[in-house]
Amino acid sequence: MARLNLLEETRFEKLLVTVYPDKQIASVKVAERIARLIRRKQEAGEQAVLGLATGATPVGVYEELVRLHKEEGLSFQNVVTFNLDEYYPMQPDAPQSYVTFMNENLFDHIDIKRENIHIPDGTLALEEVVTFCLNYERQIEEAGGLDLQILGIGRTGHVGFNEPGSAPNSGTRLVTLDDLTRRDASRDFGGKENVPTKAITMGIGTIFKAREIILMAWSGKKAPIIKKAVEGEVSGEVPATYLQLADNVEFVLDADAASELTRFDTPWLVKDCIWDEMLIKKAVIWLSNTLRKPILKLTEEDYNNNGMAQLVTERGPAYNINIHIFNKLQHTITGWPGGKPGADDSQRPERALPEKKRSIVFSPHPDDDVISMGGTFIRLIDQGHDVHVAYQTSGNTAVWDDDVLRYMEFAIDLENSLGRDSSELQTVYDNMRQFIQQKQPNQVDTQEIRNVKSYIRKSEAIAGARYAGLPDSHIHFQALPFYESGKTSKYPVTDADIELTMELLQQVKPHQVFVAGDFADPNGTHIVCFNIIAESLRRLKQTEDWVQDCWVWMYRGAWHEFKPYEIEMAVPLSPLEVIRKRNAIFKHQSQKDTPVFPGDDSREFWVRAEQRNRETALQYDNLGLADYEAMEAFVRWHF
Structure with a gap:
């Protein structure tokens, strides 16, 4: 019976989804699975071949793997890794490079053999890229294929840098980045204009070949695209939906990233609910918006036809529910955010006393x-x-460099107009201007500029x-x-x-x-x-x-x-x-x-x-x- 209930709850979901309370717990669970794979392969005298991802999502997983290495003796001597992607062009020692990311977050802290690390090369000449990509695919095959591929997901629905329009059988290749992807990366590069327009990425077809795939997502920011990837139709517009066609794939989410899935967002559509005040309020507002009818005009038929018959049965009739929720909403409205003096505050959001807060x-x-x-x-x-x-x-x-120079010029003019010596300010200004002219993307400003x-x-x-x-x-x-x-x-x-x-x-x-x-x-x-x-x-x-x-x-x-x-x-x-x-x-x-x-x-x-x-x-x-x-x-x- 429990299994049948679970299937009913998740019937909108087209692949396996596991939800944890927060990203810390989820990250530890994924790291434990990776550790079990590595140890199982060690006992068999085999290599563990891992496909790794970058970005904020896997950082907690890498932290836990480092802890397991340092505190519990997990060895990475038998591990071979292949990273999903790299910006192009990109120098490996650049702060934004995925080589730097992987070294700082994982490789510099474990005992992996450097020759077992593979990351797409962002320094290649353009005419060398195709050959490199074919060789990258061959190296994965020669290593025995990917045992486990770790993925994140971008807000475009990309996995790796497989942007909308990618083919399900695509291999490792050079791609053009979506504008939203570049906007999301802009903080790391000091502005979107500094984000590379291209990247080298494993293809969806390459990812599909992995014996196990785990896609991770944290925070409400990812909730809309997760809903599309898990419950939507397979479409090249959302490349992550292709994972619905893969064998042995699992989405590992925190509660916020899963919040828009049907079983969490509108649970009355898939199961009987425990109708607390918040859920009733949410459901009635949803029904009103779905039918485009004011709350007080909702009928029992509206409730019954939209998965809310249980609510009417337990708490009805419908009009009583309507009145109750309408009043609760009305009581949230106040022109007195500090409380209204001398008023009955039993139905107001803020206390009347003290009158002056x-x-x-x-x-x-x-x-x-x-x-x-x-x-x-x-x-x-x-x-x-x-x-x-x-x-x-x-x-x-969050201040433009031009504004710094403008304010400094104002200060120098003010000093001069008051008959004061502005030579020291002028020297500081000259140094600032020289620094700004030579400033690299995301370079830390001098203390004076800051x-x-x-x-x-x-x-x-x-x-x-x-x-x-x-x-x-x-x-x-x-x-x-x-x-x-x-x-x-x-x-x-x-x-x-x-x-x-x-x-x-x-x-x-x-x-x-x-x-x-x-x-x-x-x-x-x-x-x-x-x-x-x-x-x-x-x-x-x-x-x-x-x-x-x-x-x-x-x-x-x-x-x-x-x-x-x-x-x-x-x-x-x-x-x-x-x-x-x-x-x-x-x-x-x-x-x-x-x-x-x-x-x-x-x-x-x-x-x-x-x-x-x-x-x-x-x-x-x-x-x-x-x-x-x-x-x-x-x-x-x-x-």
Whole structure:
């Protein structure tokens, strides 16, 4: 019976999928499987032939393999490896090369024989590539074929660098990279313009020949493409769907990457559910959106025809469910994000007391406060709360070099106009200009340049907070040490980051803390900053009484909003408040027009923010609630 239930749950899935709670557990499990293969081959006196991948996804697997080698004696003497791909052209000692990646993350830390390592050669002359690729295929065959192929997946659905349009029988070859793939790699190269347009990759046909294939994916950022790869039709537009045709393939996912699969996203379509409040809310909103009917107009027939008969049977009639969910959504809407004085707060998202709250907005970058919750930020100040803002990082990696020279030229002109000696500034400027002219992609800036970039972001943040109505005494710049590497990859978080945050929290003793709740990118600054705040509050909770009365509200950044069923506080904005928020964002001049790291959305930040807030308001309107100009959304975090 259990097996039949599992088959029913996974009936939309066209290949084997294993889901773990998080990427750490999943990575350890995959590493254990690799270790078992290596040891089994050792006992038989055979080589273990591994196909390896690069990128953020397999890093945890490699870390665990290194641990197994150093602490449990796992030897790699009998291991032969073939990497999936390499950028072309690419020097092997370049920071972005996959040779460098593999050495830093695995090969330099284990006892593998260097002659057993194979990585596509990015230094070849163009006319040598075809011969190299044919030889790469022959080397794999001569080694006995791949015992196990490890894969990640790109947002285009590529495996290796087999982009949309790749043939299922393709072999190792030179390919042209998809624009989205290059955008995703832009941070590693200091801009998309520096990302190679081509790569050498194993083909899908080569991957298919492996005796075992494991594709790994972590984070909600990968959830949409995972759904297509697992549940979609086989198509060259999503090359990972070809894996549905392979023997002995398994997708290993964390919970976030699996979140859009039918059994997790809309489980009522595949099984009987335990109907808690969150699932009921999610299901009713889904039904309303699917049928394009306001919640209060949904009928029992609508429920029965869309996999939700069990809900009506257990919690019905349908109209009672409709009223219940409609009221829950209505109660999330408030024009008083700090609580409404003198009001009954039993059905409101925030407490009425104390009437004047101490609130602190933590902004990972110097503009997240106004981009993500600028309307609520201004509303809290207008309503008389004691509001502070804390800019957690300098944001100095996201300033154009041209802006540095422009500000330095301004400073020199100012010194001259005041009759002061500007020769020292001029020397610094000349050195900066020379460095910038010779700067290599992703090269770390000099300390002077990094300082000026920090000053630019700081001055803009002050201007934005002042425009919102905040006094200078309530504007805090933390410059957390983890960020100050000068590179897109940051230092590890240490107690220094946590202690700085604890000190500020102890100083303010807030009733409300607003934090960035963007977790789609597991290596992003936002989640690192969130974890620092979370750990600081956990530690303070042991000794500080005020923490018991502190509520933490999460907001989202400029790209994605919370789902309607997740939202616990929705703050409506009037047309005038939308304009005020826009003007606060405009104070961040270095981030206007084209920012240094735009992601895959070419719109300016203020446009993204306004359209996202408008879309949230439209979702509430479509569900049958009031039609507001815009809405900012929040979810409470319980620590």
